[in-house]
Amino acid sequence: MNKPNIVILGAGYGGMMTTVKLQKSLNINEATITLVNKNDYHYQSTWLHENAAGTLHHDRTRIPVKDVVNMSKVNFIEDTVVSIKPDEKKVKLENSVLDYDILVLGLGFEAATFGIPGLEEHAFTIGNINSARLIKEHIEYNFAMYHNEKEKNQGRLNIVVGGGGFTGIEFVGELANRIPELCNEYDIDKALVRVINVEGSPSVLPGFDPQLVEYAMNSLESRGVEFITGAMLKECKPDSIVYQKDDKLEEIPTQTTVWAAGVRANSIVEASGFQTNRGKAEVRPDMRAPDYDDVFVIGDCALIMNEETGRPYPPTAQIAIQESGIVAHNVKSLVQGKDELEAFEPKILGTVASLGHTDAIGVVLNQRKIFGWSATVMKKVIDNRYLLKLGGPGLLIRKGKFNIFY
Template sequence: MHKPHVVIIGAGYGGIMTTVKLQKLFGIGQIKITLVNKEDYHYQTTWLHENAAGTLHHDRTRIPIKEVVDMNKVDFIIDTVVSINPSEKKVKLKNGELAYDMLVIGLGFEKTTFGIPGIRDHAFSIESINSARLIREHLEYNFANYHLDKVNDNARLNIVIGGGGFTGMEFAGELVNRIPELSAEYDIEKALVRVIILEASSTVLQGFDPQLVEYAMTSLQSRGVEFVTNAAIKECTQDSVIYEKDGKKCEIPSKTIIWSAGVRANCIVEQSGFETNCGKVEVRDDLRSPEYDDVFVVGDCAMIIDKETDSPFPPTAQIAIQQSSVIAHNIKALIEGKATEPFKAKSLGTVASLGHHDAIGVVLNNRKVFGWKASVMKKIIDNRYLLKLGGIGLVMKKGKFNFFY
C-alpha cells in the first residue's frame, strides 16, 4: 500500500509549523513526512535583529529541529533546495532528489537590492543566523580596529541602516541599547558613534499609524538615532554609502551598511516555473498553487489578497503560522477525500520593538499601544509562538521573560 508522501521544503515559520501540525494530525506510519532544511535548526527571523545588534545570543533565536520535530514521524534532511519540478512531482536538492505526493513550499524570503550598485557586495542584511552573527562581529571588529588605525577612521563608527521599515527600526532600537557596552569594551567615546537611518520615502514605518511613527522616531532620536527621509541610496562601497536627497548627492563614510529596504520571495519558486506575482504564488483560498493540486505554498512565497483592504497580507510570521494550520488540515482532508477549507486571516495586531523596554503597536480592534506595555505584549506574542511550536518546555528554554529589567 502506497503511503502518501508529504514533503515540506524550508523550516521557517510556515514550514516548521506545518510539520509540527502534521505530526499531530497523523499517527506513526499513516503518512510519510519529509522535511528539508539548509540547517539543522529553525530560527525566529523576527528576533534576528537582536542577534545582529548583539543584545541577544543567537542560540536563543534558533531551535534545533530535533527538539520540536518527532523523528519517529518525520524524515529530516539537511540539504539545500535547488529547484522544484511540479509536473514530475520532484524536488531537486544539492545532494539528491525527492519525489512527493504533496509538497509544501516554505522557502522564505531573500534580499533584493533593486540593482543598486554595491549593496550585494558591501551591505549586510539581517536574514539568517549566519548573517546576523556576522553583523555583530563586524561591528565589534571595527570598534576593535579604531585605535589601531594610523588615522582614526569615522567610517568604523558610523552605522548606516538602509530602510526605515520594521526591521530597520527594530535593529536601530537594539543597536542604541548596545552601543554603550561596545563603547566601554573598546574604549571609544560614545558620542563618536553614529547610527543613521536612510529612508527613501517621506516617512519611516510606512503604513503604520502616524502617531505611533512619531512616538517611535522620538524614542530612537532620544537615544541618538539620526533619520534622513526622502533619501534614496545610490551606491555602497566598502567605506561609504552615497544617497540622493532633494536632487543632491551626499556621502556618509561607513563600513557598516545594514540593508533592510528590500526582501522578496525566494527566487527558486519563480525559477522553477511557477506563475508568480512579484515572485510570489497567488494561492487559492485553500493555499494551494492555482496550477497544481498537490502543491501548497506558505509564508513569504505565498500571496493572498486581503478582501477587506484589497491589498496583499503582509509577509509576517503571524500569517505564516496561521496558514500552516490550514495547510496541515487541508493535507489531511485531501488524503481522506474530504473538502479543503479556506484560509481566513485573524489579525492579532502588530508590534514593533524599539529596544529592550520600548515598542509600538496596533492590537485587537485597532487599539494603539506603546512603551513598556507594548514591549511586554511583543514578548507575550513571541512566547505564544514558542508554546505552539514546542510546548511549555520550549517556552521555558527560549522564551523572553525580562519584562521588568
C-alpha cells in the same frame, strides 16, 4: 493514494508549524512526512535583528529541529533545495532527489537589492543566523580597530541602516541599546558613534499609525539614532554610502551598511515555473498554488490579497503561523481523500515593533494603540506564545523571553 509522501520544504515559521501539526494529526501509517531544511535548526527570523545588534545570543533565536520534530514520525533531511519540478513531482536537493505526492513549499525570503550598485557586494543583510552574527562581529571588529589606527576612521563608528520598515527600525532600536555597551568595551566616546537610518519614504514605518511613528522616532532619536527620510540609496561603496535627497547626492563614510529595505520570496518559486505575482505564488483560498493541486505554498513565498485594501497581506510570522493551521488541515484532508478543503482567513491580532528592549509601539485588536512598557510586554507575549505553540512549555521555558522588566 497509497501512503502518500508529504514533503515540506523549509523549516521557517510556516514549514515548521505545518510539520509539528501534521506529526500530531496524521497517523504514521497514513503518510510519510519529510522535512527538508538547509540547517539542522529552525530560527525565529523576527529575532535576528537582536542577534545582529549583539543584544541577544543567536542560540536563543534558533531551535534544533530535533527538539520540536518527532524524528520517529518525520524524516528530516538537512540539505539545500536546488529546484522544484512540479510537473514531475520531484524536488532536487544538492545531494539527492525527492519524490512527493503533496508538497508544502515554505522556503522563505531572500534579500532584494533592486540593482542598487554595490549593495550586494558591500552591504550586510539580516537574513539568517550566519548573516546576523556576522553583522555583530563586523561592528565589534570595526570598534576594536578604531584605536589601532593612527588616522582615526570615522567610517568605523558610523552604522548606516537602509530602510525604515519593520526590520530597519527594530534593528536601530537594538543598536541604540547596544552602542553604550560597545563604547564601554572598546573605550570609544559615545558621542563619536552614529547610527543612521536612511529611508526612501517621507516617513519611517509606512502603514503604522502616524502618532505611533512619531513616538517611535522620538524614542529612537533621544537615544542617538538619526533619521534621513525621503532619501534614496544610490550606491554602496566599501567604505561609504551615497544617497540622493532633494536632488542632491550625499555621501556618508561607513564600513557598515545594513540593508533592511527589501526582501522578496525565495527565487526558487519563480524559477520552478509556478505562476507568480511579484515573485510569489498567489495561492488559492485553500493555500494551494494556482496551477498545481498537490502543492501548498506558505509564508513569504505565498501571496494573499487583502480584499478590503486591495493590497497583499505583509509577509509576517503571524500570517505564516496562521497559514500553517489551514495547510496542515488541508494536507490531512487530501491524505484522507476528502475533497473539501478549508479556506484561509487571516486574523491580524496585532502588530508590535520593538524599539530596542526598553521600548516598543504597536496596534492590537480593534486598532488599539500601545506603546512603551506595555508594548514591550506585548511583544514578549507574542514571542512566547509562538514558542508554546511550536514546542510546548519545555521550549517556552528554554527559549522564552521572561524578563519583562528589562
